[in-house]
Amino acid sequence: MLTIVKPTLSDGSGFGARIMERLETLAALTDEPGAMTRLYLSPAHRLAADCLRGLFHQLGLDAVVDAVGNVVARYEGHTPGAPALIIGSHIDTVRNAGKYDGNLGVVTALTAVEELVRLGERLPFAIEIVAFGDEEGVRFPTTLSGSRALAGAFDPASLDERDRDGISLGEALVSFGCDPGKIGALARDPKDVLGFVEVHIEQGPVLENRNLPVGVVTAINGATRLAVDVYGAAGHAGTVPMSLRRDALASAAAMMVAIEDLAREQRELVATVGRIEARPGAVNVIPGEVRFTVDVRSPDDAQRRRAVADIETRLASIAQTRSVELKTTTTHEAAASVCHPAIVEQVEAAVVRQSVSPLRLPSGAGHDAMAMARLCPVGMLFVRCEGGISHNPAELITAEDADMAARVLLDFIRHFRPVRAD
């Protein structure tokens, strides 16, 4: 059942324990008993939104569930109505998720602001804490609805998208208590928003590998996906001599090694062949046709485009050497979202002031910050997670690292200087 953890206005030490306790409270709010599943606009999402609203109200903050299902709380600065720094993350999850993806960023933001409330500390700007509802894009074929709405980039056509039970996004919003007709009005005036900063688990192994609790995100990687078709000649595995073969699968293997080599030569670029099919797929037949996928990501769009062009050249050369035909199709392309250099510097300075060696790293996964980047300068702080595991019940962080994340966020807020958006 829903239990609201009473915020303990303690001496300010031990943010970590409080964050972990609140994450456990939220983790109990699931659509699937025994697993962490909280889909956008589901009953568990409603419980989590109400739970957070209750926590914000206990801190004396205004908190509402807006027309797209975001929970938005506001802590005024010296002057009521001042432009706001927005902090937060998302509270929807994938099916059978972990407890930290998204939720950590919301709870850390809440806990940092709780400390300001405790000390009666006001800043020259307001702080808004947002718990977005549609980051994972699991229930509907949409994603980032909450952050897109604030950025003025919500597509009203997505209200007709349906989940697997045939319920449209518009209908689900109404059942949640929202008025979809008011989503357009959620778009913020860039003059009222100073920036967006999100704390999130890394979802990768880099921080653990470097033995660091937190890291400073520089960009959210852009991505290109290719479908590669290789056409050789099928033949009898016993009768065709090696010198006369046009083996599509052996050719694809050489291509995969070339792709891996190319990615290894570059900094911060990653390339993956995640899926391969060979036809006809029999133990005693030389494969005549192969299709495989390539996923290339980089924080630098120019580097990614160059790498994709290099991959195409190398594959063509392998195809020629091995006398197979090649067809390459781009199936997906998304530009990188760069964190604002001034926000990156300020997050980094906060990390340094907490005596942590600063490491800059790109994000390989997508985040609400991508959509918010259309509205205002954005930045992110990554928190180490065990084994880099995410989207899995085995997701794990430590209370010490959560504590450090809250300290860095609080320090960042206290030293925050508004920057001009590009």
Ligand SMILES: [Zn+2]
């Ligand atoms: Zn997330």
